[in-house]
Amino acid sequence: MAGSGSISATKRSAASTSAPQQAPGAAPTERHPSAEPNITNWSDKVKGLLAIAPPVTLITALLLWYGYVATLQRFRYFGVDLDLTGLSNQSLLLYGAETVYPVAALLLLALLGVTGLHLAVRWLLESPHHLFVRTLAAICATGGVLLIARALIGMLRPVVAETETPGVTPLSLAVGAPLLVYGGWMARRVAVQAAGNREPSWWTGSFAARMEGIAIVIAVGVLATGLFWTANTFAAAYGTGRAEFDAANLHRRPQVALFTRDALPVIPAGVTCNDLGQGVKHRYEYNGLRLLLASDDRLFLVPGAWTADASTLVVPYDDSIRLVLFPNSPRSGVQRTRC
Template identity: 35%
Template sequence: MVRVRRTPARPPAEEPEAVAEEAPTGLGFEKWLSFLSTFIAPATLITGLLFYFGYVSSRAFFLYFGVDVDVLGLSNQQFVIRSPGALFIPVMVLLLLAAAVLVAHRMLRRRLAVSAEARRRVTTVLAAAGVLLLIVGLALAFGYAFLATWPFYGFATAACLAVGAGLAAYAASSAHPPRDAARARPLVVLLVAVMVAGTFWATATVAEWWGRGQARTQAADLSTLPAVVLDTRERLAPGNPAITVIELEKERDAAGEPIAGQFAYRYHGLRLLVRGEDRLFLVPDRWSPNASTLVVPLSDDIRVRFRFFPDADPPD
């Protein structure tokens, strides 16, 4: 008896056209997010950004007290340490915006991929809004001579350029089917570059606001700074009534003559704002619009004593 062995029937092969039709048609948004991530991945670039934003916020802080940050001689590490406070709010806002944009993109993805009419309408609206914001941003940029005194000029200009370029880039990458997206790639790359530059500009403006705000908070209560007693050989002119000067009793030699080179004047009512490489920057106890920062070189002609106060609520 001969047994006939039956082989199981193979399922019919899928048609290439059917597979292609069922495959999800992405709009390339995740690809552009990956492209943007390449700008912030290197550690050296992150360090450079921290240094820059720390410099911007520190410059605004010390400029409020009339001091140019470049004369302080702060190291790169000190600028980096000063940057997290200035970057915290912008980074949190940008991360939340990126999450919101990603959710909105995924909600539109299926509709735009299936309906060509919906794709056309949405991309037209986004492109029109993006171009309008770019025009407004360019108008603000070229109107610097007339609008520079507006407090929100820098942020408004940068935000219009960044948001407008982002909307235009999204519309350009979504206007055509994925197989034709290569034609719009150069335009999208340029728009993404404008968006990155605008975001950088807006973040730097926020860092400057943060530094100036920190300076105003510090000026409202200078008691948190170390108190300074300054002795000098020559009389200074602090130019502020909050700073008091006392003429020290002069020591005399055996002949009854004042000893040359001794400290003759003592100043109270000073606070240490910051120490530079070879000088001290002192401010009065009470800051006012007509106050000024006293720059004292570290030399044998002066004697400085500091007084540190405990915390207002020390532990038991």
């Protein structure tokens, strides 16, 4: 029992030694909460959102959408709706793949540049020149406000969106909101460092930290929306340009001689028809066609010289027709009686 009492006394003595001693009559020591109770970097604040849609997933979805819209506009130029083609998902991916390389390169370069700038800001915050970040924060916030204002003008005044360079309004929206929030983030970090261990103000306290996290999540959402909108605008313009290139280079596509049992009710401009006479199973021969697309047991044929009044011929790929494909050089043959 004596040993037990000695151990208890030793524990009480150690506890009293480790506890800070308050001088008699002294005022209680005030302890303020930390100016930044949960200082986290930019990526930590959005980790909840990134768990749902990480950057790779967002970029992949953006590129797939870009390829789809570009392919849609490419065939629409020839009067063919993409749903009518019956292209499989794999075929759509292949058609869209050739359009996404420039966009993928630009996105990755932009991501690399933003990462480098953020690292530079982090270095400035930890250097003796951290007050210079205030100037950068003011520039970013001002630029963000101006870009958001430009985006709102484009959204609220349709005439501006119709006459502007494609992508200005959505790109202003995609860049403006994150730039504004990032400027606020930099300004607040400078204020937190300047406050040190002093009592936090509303700008450096926990409430502002929570509001900052919410603002970052909203900015990421606006960024994603603006990027998809921008991709939609650029993809439509790119698809139309790709279709115009295809129309100007139809001579590179296979030339088609189409033989049918029955005469076609409508013949595209620039296409000739030859009647091979009775007794021939596939009596009607059509020349001057180029193969645009073969999909879902159908052939999409266009005239060799595409004009504004041209049209696309869609025929079933079955026993009712016969095809003869020729090299890119013009076909020479026997002239027959015209239809």
